[in-house]
Amino acid sequence: AWFLSAFGFNSFAVFLPKFMAAKQIHISTLYGDALTLAIASLPGPFIGAYMVETHRFGRRYTMTVSGVITSVCILLFIFVETELGLVILACLISLLAQIWFAGLMCFTPEAYPTDIRTTASGIATGVRHVANILGPIVTGKTFGHSGTTPLIMAAMALLCAAIATYFLPFDTRKKRLVPTVRVSL
Numbered sequence: 001a002w003f004l005s006a007f008g009f010n011s012f013a014v015f016l017p018k019f020m021a022a023k024q025i026h027i028s029t030l031y032g033d034a035l036t037l038a039i040a041s042l043p044g045p046f047i048g049a050y051m052v053e054t055h056r057f058g059r060r061y062t063m064t065v066s067g068v069i070t071s072v073c074i075l076l077f078i079f080v081e082t083e084l085g086l087v088i089l090a091c092l093i094s095l096l097a098q099i100w101f102a103g104l105m106c107f108t109p110e111a112y113p114t115d116i117r118t119t120a121s122g123i124a125t126g127v128r129h130v131a132n133i134l135g136p137i138v139t140g141k142t143f144g145h146s147g148t149t150p151l152i153m154a155a156m157a158l159l160c161a162a163i164a165t166y167f168l169p170f171d172t173r174k175k176r177l178v179p180t181v182r183v184s185l
Contacts, residue, residue: 001063001104001161002124006131008157009097011139011150012074016090022147025083040091044098051099052106058173059110060165062103067162070096074155078148103165110172 012019017033020026051062073093080086112120135157139150 001164002108002128003131004157004161004164005067005100005104006128007135007138008070008074008154008161009093009100009135010132011135011154011157012093013097014136015139015143015150018143019077019147019151020083020086023081023086025086036087037090037094041094041098044095045102047095048099048102048106052103052173055173058171059103059107060168060171063100063107063165064162066096066099066103067158067165070100071155071159071162074151074158078151107165107168107172110175111170 048062048066051057051065052059057065070093073089073096077086077089077093080089108124109117109121135154138153142149142153
């Protein structure tokens with residue numbers, strides 16, 4: 001889930017100006033766009049923090065729901081032609097990314113016993129950084145062939161991550177954390 005979500009979100013976010021330009025939409029300033037997306041994403045961590053603590057969603061389903069909706073929004077990005085529609089979708093994707101990562105950042109350290117928790121979280125973060133590098137590279141290579149291919153790849157990566165979180169064997173909400181790993185040599 002770490003790799004796929006980072007790959008999908010970064011592939012979309014880094015090339016957002018190119019996706020917009022491919023639709024002949026040139027928003028006046030890059031800084032204005034960045035500010036709009038940042039403002040739109042502000043409630044995301046708070047919504048995510050609420051969702052991960054609810055009985056209905058917990059950590060797993062917070063990630064599943066936000067990942068599936070994000071995938072749909074990215075796919076809709078292919079078909080929407082108006083500037084307003086694209087900006088609304090981009091803002092929604094930005095918000096959903098924050099909700100996704102609230103669930104992921106909450107779940108990951110709680111899923112491991114105390115004595116390997118920081119190592120496991122560090123490895124997951126390293127995997128995310130690799131995906132953050134590879135996502136834009138792959139997107140850049142495929143963008144020239146078709147403007148929709150990178151969007152489909154990003155949406156499918158996020159959908160696969162969402163499906164993976166749905167099938168996690170447990171949710172860490174309200175679970176007692178395992179203090180240590182017992183290894184016998």
